[in-house]
Amino acid sequence: MKNKMEAVVKEKPEYGAVFKKVDIPEIGPEQILIKVESTSICGTDHHIYVWNNWAQNNIKPPHIMGHEVAGKVVKIGNRVKKVQEGDFVSSETHIPCGHCYQCQTSQPHICKNLKILGVHQNGVFAEYAVIEEVDVWKNDPNIPKDLTSIQEPLGNAIETILPGNVGGKDVLITGAGPIGLISIAVARVFGAANILVSEPNKYRRDLALKVGADHVVDPANEDLMRAVDDIFGSKGVDFTAEMSGNPKAIRDGIKAVTAGGIVSLLGLPDQEVSLDLTNDIIFKNIKLIGVTGRKMFSTWHIASNLLKSKRLDLSPIITHKFPLKDFEKGMKLMTENNCGKIILKP
Ligand SMILES: [Zn+2]
Ligand SMILES: [Zn+2]
Secondary structure (H helix, E strand, O other), X not given: XXXXXXXXXXXXXXXXOXXXXXXXOOOOOOEEEEEEEEEEOOHHHHXXXXXXXXXXXXXXXXXXXXXXXXXXXXXXXXXXXXXXXXXXXXXXXXXXXXXXXXXXXOXXXXXXXXXXXXXXXXXXXXXXXXXXHHHEEEOOOOOOHHHHOOHHHHHHHHHHHHHHOOOOOEEEEEOOOHHHHHHHHHHHHOOOOEEEEEXXXXXXXXXXXXXXXXXXXXXXXXXXXXXHHHHHHHHOEEEEEEOOOOHHHHHHHHHOEEEEEEEEEOOOOOOOOOOOHHHHHHXXXXXXXXXXXXXXXXXXXXXXXXXXXXXXXXXXXXXXXXXXXXXXXXXXXXXXXXXXXXXXXO
């Protein structure tokens, strides 16, 4: 094996990233080296690329970017038992410590000392990547290769929609970025009766209709609450999945839910958000659920099952594919919001 590889490196604490040659990494006894075959760009990668507030406060360059991945195992550490050389794998991106309260109580995805692949340590936008044995996931051979790296954000969507018990229910999804779009398809598969999607970008509203939304609304130019009233009547919706992080979308999404309803929050606001707890949550007996990551690994089993059974078709959500060296084209599309999921291949 050669000893250099190409990688997308966040080199400095400023806008952008560089494509450069770096050493192929060494692995520890509980680590796995994979030859990366497919990766996808996540909102987090875009935040790090454009160097927004969150990135400035949380990221310490230099490091290799990226965390959504699929690839072939080329080397395993001497204590690794879960996979062998040649296996085609993906990786959970939450790296748990193994000894905190959450880790000891079967909730490693919310580990107190959590590290994230491509955020706190070198990631996968490279020819080779190191993944932890605790995170490795053997891919089902029946899943199309381009969808394997999408299992990670699909897991986010599943964790968001599952608590809504959406079978036969009226659903509002605020925000149709990549995970919002996947959530629409998941809510459809889980049997939602009616799905209304609120999204300011036209490209993404059109995609939302393609993947299963019944109605779309442009919250920048239309009144979301009026649309909810027109479509669902004064009852409102049974469940809201908030995928945007926008403070107004969060408040409207909560107001739109019927008394006794459920709201899942996945979108990350970059500021504090004020809520009318008395009228909109307490007196309405609303359940608010914060969602982060994926259960290790029950969520992965659901994601894999839905993809291999072909019940869930995420192919319309993959709107662009680029060679890894053209990652900047993908980042530009992410800035303009004119994309679904973008695949990068080394
Ligand atoms: Zn991701
Ligand atoms: Zn832990």
